[in-house]
């Protein structure tokens with residue numbers, strides 16, 4: 457049951473951030489999305505989640521429901537200043553079962569506590585999220601994803617501004633998820649992390665530069681091609697400055 461990205465173009469103010477992207481994400485695999493700053497990595501994830509409008513192409517979710525996809529944006533969607541406990545934030549992973557204001561039943565409570573245990577945050581389940589460090593907060597957001605029990609985990613720079621111990625612990629959580637048959641698709645900047653934990657890499661620079669086994673994709677030649685593509689604005693003949701339908705709309 458793969459996710460298939462077909463001919464996907466998204467532009468901001470007439471400039472394509474991603475351009476005719478084709479890529480398939482299969483189940484039970486770990487994919488790194490890699491590329492220079494401004495390559496369109498976050499935009500690709502947002503477009504897959506339907507958070508930005510596509511100018512061309514589409515994303516096909518074969519036999520997947522909305523709750524089968526979990527998404528952790530780069531800057532968290534949760535306002536940490538609002539009064540909410542660690543437990544309540546993790547329990548938000550149940551949104552598709554109980555809505556955002558529904559009551560959590562006994563079995564669901566157990567599930568939330570188990571998820572918090574997996575990220576070593578159950579002992580502070582009663583704490584307000586405003587009191588958490590960046591690393592602790594990211595652990596709770598991972599617990600929320602575990603509660604959702606999605607089949608595809610889309611993570612945008614999940615270890616940015618997170619301490620080394622937490623990064624290691626959360627990478628281990630992702631490994632467990634893979635063993636359970638889930639897929640992880642993560643925007644990452646750290647070569648070593650990608651090489652150690654992500655056997656598949658999609659390198660983009662607006663367009664797909666290379667896609668496949670990490671050792672074959674993360675090469676100097678591909679990295680140079682990625683930087684060059686971003687500087688010159690095109691790496692193949694099909695480049696078009698602005699998708700036509702976007703011009704008509706605006």
Ligand SMILES: Nc1ncnc2c1ncn2[C@@H]1O[C@H](COP(=O)(O)OP(=O)(O)OP(=O)(O)O)[C@@H](O)[C@H]1O
Pocket residue numbers: 468469473491492493494495496497498499500
């Ligand atoms: N909301 C927006 N409005 C206008 N331009 C945007 C917007 N979001 C992104 N862009 C531009 O689109 C391009 C791709 O941005 P995106 O954040 O997807 O790249 P990225 O590869 O994730 O970058 P980084 O590694 O720096 O996070 C960049 O040139 C960026 O400035």
